[in-house]
Amino acid sequence: MVSTIHSPESIAQRNYALGSLFAGFENVIYFLLMLYFTGAIGGILFTDLNDLERDFPMARLMWYPIYIGVALLGLRCFPQFLRISVFNPFIVLCVMLCGISMLWSIDPGITLRRAVALMMTTIFGLVIAARYDWNGMVQRFALVFGTLAIFTLIFGFIDPERATHNEIHIGAWRGPWVEKNYLGSQMTRGLVVLMCAFAMRPDRGWYWIPLGVLCFILVILSTSKTALLACLAAIGLFLVLRMFRRFPVLRIPVSYFFIAGVVGLGAMVAVAPEVLLELIGKDKTLTGRTDIWDALLRSIRDKPWLGYGYGVYWMDQLGPSYYVRLQLQWGIPTAHNGWIETWLSVGLAGVLAFAMLFIWTAMLAYQRISRGGAETYWVILVLSTYFIFSLSESSILQQNDFSWVIFVATAAKLFAFEKPYWRNKPRENYFTQVIPTFVKKD
Numbered sequence: 001m002v003s004t005i006h007s008p009e010s011i012a013q014r015n016y017a018l019g020s021l022f023a024g025f026e027n028v029i030y031f032l033l034m035l036y037f038t039g040a041i042g043g044i045l046f047t048d049l050n051d052l053e054r055d056f057p058m059a060r061l062m063w064y065p066i067y068i069g070v071a072l073l074g075l076r077c078f079p080q081f082l083r084i085s086v087f088n089p090f091i092v093l094c095v096m097l098c099g100i101s102m103l104w105s106i107d108p109g110i111t112l113r114r115a116v117a118l119m120m121t122t123i124f125g126l127v128i129a130a131r132y133d134w135n136g137m138v139q140r141f142a143l144v145f146g147t148l149a150i151f152t153l154i155f156g157f158i159d160p161e162r163a164t165h166n167e168i169h170i171g172a173w174r175g176p177w178v179e180k181n182y183l184g185s186q187m188t189r190g191l192v193v194l195m196c197a198f199a200m201r202p203d204r205g206w207y208w209i210p211l212g213v214l215c216f217i218l219v220i221l222s223t224s225k226t227a228l229l230a231c232l233a234a235i236g237l238f239l240v241l242r243m244f245r246r247f248p249v250l251r252i253p254v255s256y257f258f259i260a261g262v263v264g265l266g267a268m269v270a271v272a273p274e275v276l277l278e279l280i281g282k283d284k285t286l287t288g289r290t291d292i293w294d295a296l297l298r299s300i301r302d303k304p305w306l307g308y309g310y311g312v313y314w315m316d317q318l319g320p321s322y323y324v325r326l327q328l329q330w331g332i333p334t335a336h337n338g339w340i341e342t343w344l345s346v347g348l349a350g351v352l353a354f355a356m357l358f359i360w361t362a363m364l365a366y367q368r369i370s371r372g373g374a375e376t377y378w379v380i381l382v383l384s385t386y387f388i389f390s391l392s393e394s395s396i397l398q399q400n401d402f403s404w405v406i407f408v409a410t411a412a413k414l415f416a417f418e419k420p421y422w423r424n425k426p427r428e429n430y431f432t433q434v435i436p437t438f439v440k441k442d
Helices: 008-037 040-045 057-061 063-076 078-086 089-103 108-131 134-158 180-200 202-222 225-246 248-271 273-279 289-302 321-328 338-371 375-390 402-415
Strands: none
Touching: 008 040, 008 063, 008 108, 008 134, 008 402, 040 057, 040 134, 057 063, 063 078, 063 108, 078 108, 078 402, 089 108, 089 338, 089 402, 108 134, 108 402, 134 180, 134 202, 134 375, 134 402, 180 202, 180 225, 180 375, 180 402, 202 225, 225 338, 225 375, 289 321, 289 338, 338 375, 338 402, 375 402
């Protein structure tokens, strides 16, 4: 009798089973790392709502195994990771500038530590971009945000005292995070991701659509006006892109009404901003944000070119932020504006470096409208949402921040000219070779 234990068929089956098991384990690792970067787990485990300034040493130590996991995943796809990194010099430049700021930082130790954390966060975004195609990346992001939305809903019913505000903004949901605006911004990103996941895989709409609706409901429960506006803008932009791509005959009128709407909104902001602010329930100070920005501009004037060093401006209670907090009479944790935060950290040099990165990324995203596949929804909506939140959140060049991971992964694919994702067509390169008619084909 001939043994079949070591036959080619049995070996192939065994290798396939081991490969599937390893791939499943790898996907679980990606999922857990993404989930931790959202801040939800850390918000529950390492936050004292009665003392928000309390230090949890374990919270910092928990990031070391996370970074080890990121490094191992990077080694797993090192050739692809190296290639996509080479295609993204602007991202590398921005991160390097944050690290080099240690040379002039007011606290070099903290700058070095946070710059390393930023580097690992950026590497994670590059690894995701290198490992998955457009659809694979978006579907995994959607799974993370869908899980997060379900968990937030359950958490709100199980522990309403922890999940909602009880002193200020009474009744507003904050979920596993510290403040309602965090919930609002995360669920807005979740809605964007889930809409794009549906656009790429309509057959999965039976669960992506309900989860997207849940994200929108959670945004409303957070009472975050900025998040609600970003949600409505994202939904409107998604519908415009949908009509623009599916109905070519409507491209001209759709473009006309879209541009007219943007111009009209800009005119209202310029001529009668108080009317617009009243419609969204904001005062002229944008809930105190303009007062913060005015105070911070004085600090920027002291170190306009290179800033105070990456990630240190707010650390020392008696440092440069002391006078800002004294003037406004409350413990401001961030600038509530990504551009100002970047200016404080790495000066005008850092702002210009990131501005070049963002503008170039936006230009590459715009090209996808006419040349791209279903990933067009993703690049346009993600960049638009990221820009909106950069005006009210310190989300630019932030370590351990999931929005930065998403931005890096998206920009990396655009700079590498990743193949478009077509649902019903074979994959093709972004640049297709044009053969002149006088050249004879083989």
